[in-house]
Amino acid sequence: xxxxxxxxxxxxxxxxxxxxxxxxxxxxxxxxxxxxxxxxxxxxxxxxxxxxxxxxxxxxxxxxxxxxxxxxxxxxxxxxxxxxxxxxxxxxxxxxxxxxxxxxxxxxxxxxxxxxxxxxxxxxxxxxxxxxxxxxxxxxxxxxxxxxxxxxxxxxxxxxxxxxxxxxxxxxxxxxxxxxxxxxxx
Amino acid sequence: xxxxxxxxxxxxxxxxxxxxxxxxxxxxxxxxxxxxxxxxxxxxxxxxxxxxxxxxxxxxxxxxxxxxxxxxxxxxxxxxxxxxxxxxxxxxxxxxxxxxxxxxxxxxxxxxxxxxxxxxxxxxxxxxxxxxxxxxxxxxxxxxxxxxxxxxxxxxxxxxxxxxxxxxxxxxxxxxxxxxxxxxxx
DNA sequence: ACCTGAACACCGTTCAAGT
DNA sequence: ACCTGAACACCGTTCAAGT
Numbered sequence: 475x476x477x478x479x480x481x482x483x484x485x486x487x488x489x490x491x492x493x494x495x496x497x498x499x500x501x502x503x504x505x506x507x508x509x510x511x512x513x514x515x516x517x518x519x520x521x522x523x524x525x526x527x528x529x530x531x532x533x534x535x536x537x538x539x540x541x542x543x544x545x546x547x548x549x550x551x552x553x554x555x556x557x558x559x560x561x562x563x564x565x566x567x568x569x570x571x572x573x574x575x576x577x578x579x580x581x582x583x584x585x586x587x588x589x590x591x592x593x594x595x596x597x598x599x600x601x602x603x604x605x606x607x608x609x610x611x612x613x614x615x616x617x618x619x620x621x622x623x624x625x626x627x628x629x630x631x632x633x634x635x636x637x638x639x640x641x642x643x644x645x646x647x648x649x650x651x652x653x654x655x656x657x658x659x660x
Numbered sequence: 661x662x663x664x665x666x667x668x669x670x671x672x673x674x675x676x677x678x679x680x681x682x683x684x685x686x687x688x689x690x691x692x693x694x695x696x697x698x699x700x701x702x703x704x705x706x707x708x709x710x711x712x713x714x715x716x717x718x719x720x721x722x723x724x725x726x727x728x729x730x731x732x733x734x735x736x737x738x739x740x741x742x743x744x745x746x747x748x749x750x751x752x753x754x755x756x757x758x759x760x761x762x763x764x765x766x767x768x769x770x771x772x773x774x775x776x777x778x779x780x781x782x783x784x785x786x787x788x789x790x791x792x793x794x795x796x797x798x799x800x801x802x803x804x805x806x807x808x809x810x811x812x813x814x815x816x817x818x819x820x821x822x823x824x825x826x827x828x829x830x831x832x833x834x835x836x837x838x839x840x841x842x843x844x845x846x
Numbered sequence: 847a848c849c850t851g852a853a854c855a856c857c858g859t860t861c862a863a864g865t
Numbered sequence: 866a867c868c869t870g871a872a873c874a875c876c877g878t879t880c881a882a883g884t
Contacts, residue, residue: 476847476848476849477848477849499875499876499877500876500877500878501875501876501877509848509849509850510849510850510851511876511877511878512849512850512851512852512878512879512880513848513849513850515877515878515879516847516848516849517848520877520878521877521878522814572805574802575802575805575806575808575809576809576814576815577809577815597829598829601826601829601830601833602833604826604830605795605830605833605834608794608795608798608799608802608830609791609794609795609798611798612794612795612797612798613794616760616761616794619758619761620761622761623761623762623763628708628762629762629763640787640790643783643787644787644790644791644794646837647787647788647791647834647837647838647841648791648833648834648837649837650836650837650840650841651832651833651834651835651836651837651838651840652833652837653840654836654837654839654840655833655836662866662867662868663867663868685856685857685858686857686858686859687856687857687858695867695868695869696868696869696870697857697858697859698859698860698861698868698869698870698871699867699868699869701858701859701860702866702867702868703867706858706859707858707859847884848883848884849882849883849884850881850882850883850884851880851881851882851883852879852880852881852882853878853879853880853881854877854878854879854880855876855877855878856875856876856877856878857874857875857876857877858873858874858875858876859872859873859874859875860871860872860873861870861871861872861873862869862870862871863868863869863870863871864867864868864869864870865866865867865868865869
């Protein structure tokens with residue numbers, strides 16, 4: 475039976491999760507779909523686009539409805555949501571990071587962050603959202619890259635490198651910086 | 661005449677700067693050295709290692725002696741030094757970012773940052789240095805990736821994306837967060 | 847609409863052999 | 866010590882042709 479774009483993205487994510495980004499080739503995805511490599515180009519114009527769709531799917535799978543409560547708790551919850559979603563797939567953070575350079579994947583979460591920071595001056599909200607996003611993405615990415623590098627034996631594993639504790643500490647630092655920029659309530 | 665490892669790294673950086681990371685292949689570096697591809701493996705065990713050496717060289721070229729003055733001015737100066745060094749070479753930030761996952765390249769600057777934060781509790785200094793490093797690296801990386809993506813025509817160019825202004829604002833946010841954690845002087 | 851089969855222009859890496 | 870030449874096992878992408 476014929477495959478849909480959805481099938482392609484889903485199977486591509488499976489290949490990514492089991493083999494890692496390095497071996498997530500178009501040819502492997504095609505093989506996993508029991509199809510010739512050229513068949514993929516009916517669904518997608520190139521690999522870059524497929525990676526972007528995968529990034530969207532990774533983030534979509536973790537999506538929860540925004541909580542209410544103080545802005546900092548909202549932001550913290552969203553950051554954990556994004557982090558968990560990326561860590562749920564092997565090399566997921568790396569895929570989201572590269573896709574976000576094309577304005578895809580990470581753009582939507584950043585908009586949600588900006589909305590949560592609407593009590594701030596607009597410039598501060600925009601800068602804050604981007605800084606938080608860079609931290610969340612970079613932190614998860616560093617963790618997964620270190621995992622992969624140490625699995626290959628290229629380096630000795632350091633459990634502190636992408637730990638939840640260091641994530642909360644770093645995020646706390648940025649949130650604390652934001653609090654200092656909070657305009658006084660009228 | 662025979663090439664040294666230094667020559668290889670230097671020419672590899674030239675290839676990177678003129679063609680971009682995507683086309684910085686071992687074969688192209690070999691061609692630029694007027695040598696067979698296999699000859700590179702006399703100097704370097706694999707491409708990953710060559711990239712790590714390139715990352716070190718990128719950062720070394722921007723290295724200045726640490727200034728004295730208040731800690732936040734020292735940190736800010738160092739961050740600009742690292743950023744400028746990475747931006748001086750096409751896709752330089754991306755190369756440093758991937759190399760840093762292997763404990764190379766970005767490790768030394770991070771140690772310098774920790775030293776500048778020695779007035780803080782050790783945990784705070786370590787977290788602060790890493791968070792700052794993630795920001796500087798991620799910010800420069802996002803800028804260069806966006807430049808490359810928009811040059812390919814895949815996306816419309818947005819000059820605000822890796823601007824010096826947004827860099828200073830984001831860095832200021834993190835520094836402000838650190839100030840809140842500063843222990844009171846005795 | 848979805849796919850096959852064959853081809854093109856590339857990769858990184860290995861290895862025996864040369865000087 | 867530094868390099869050649871040939872090979873191996875891969876890539877992403879294109880394109881005519883099939884159903």
